[in-house]
Amino acid sequence: MTSPDSPTAEFDPDGAGKEMALTDFEWSLWRVSSAFLRWQSECASVLAGATLSGHDTAVLHTIKYRDRPKGLSEISRLLGRDDTANVQYAIKKLLVLKLIERVSGRSRKETIYTLSQKGLQLTKEYRRLRKELLVTSVGKLKDVEGALKASAEMLELLSSFYDTASRRASTSHQATAKP
Numbered sequence: 001m002t003s004p005d006s007p008t009a010e011f012d013p014d015g016a017g018k019e020m021a022l023t024d025f026e027w028s029l030w031r032v033s034s035a036f037l038r039w040q041s042e043c044a045s046v047l048a049g050a051t052l053s054g055h056d057t058a059v060l061h062t063i064k065y066r067d068r069p070k071g072l073s074e075i076s077r078l079l080g081r082d083d084t085a086n087v088q089y090a091i092k093k094l095l096v097l098k099l100i101e102r103v104s105g106r107s108r109k110e111t112i113y114t115l116s117q118k119g120l121q122l123t124k125e126y127r128r129l130r131k132e133l134l135v136t137s138v139g140k141l142k143d144v145e146g147a148l149k150a151s152a153e154m155l156e157l158l159s160s161f162y163d164t165a166s167r168r169a170s171t172s173h174q175a176t177a178k179p
Contacts, residue, residue, distance in 0.1 A: 039134075047125045050097055057126075059090040060099055060115070064123050069103045069112040080159070094119070 012018070037054025044057040052060075062075050070078070076087050091113060094100040099119035105111030115123065138144055 043126055043129055044122065047122050048097060048099065055086065056090045056093055059087060060094055060119060061123065063100055063113050064115050069114040071112045072109065
């Protein structure tokens with residue numbers, strides 16, 4: 001990969017180097033995303049004594065986030081998900097496992113959820129196991145806090161680029177689609 005001020009950067013007028021760097025990043029993103037979801041699933045499933053997917057676990061932790069109840073739309077927004085049916089499925093699963101409870105609301109749209117005592121215990125144990133298995137390992141990296149903060153900022157920025165490109169692709173496709 002060349003830096004912008006490298007002598008070879010000027011010989012890449014069509015952006016092939018940037019495209020290759022983005023492609024390499026995307027492959028890494030797929031792998032880290034899969035590994036992260038696998039970690040969440042394995043850790044939470046062991047602690048819950050039932051099979052939980054990484055997405056189920058993400059919904060559980062989102063409900064716990066900032067220790068206040070949340071509704072379906074807030075959970076979806078915080079996770080950056082627009083597939084509310086899948087979020088609803090995870091909520092139903094967490095309710096059946098008694099990891100969360102309904103707080104109020106007459107309809108699905110108005111209902112808010114909070115963690116049950118069982119869910120609170122699971123997230124506490126999850127945090128303990130995460131610290132033991134991950135934080136300790138990650139902590140061995142040089143300047144890990146700075147690197148993780150910079151990575152998080154870059155991922156947030158790239159997320160906005162992907163969202164914008166997704167909207168553009170959708171509207172571009174709709175405009176060129178033939179009936």
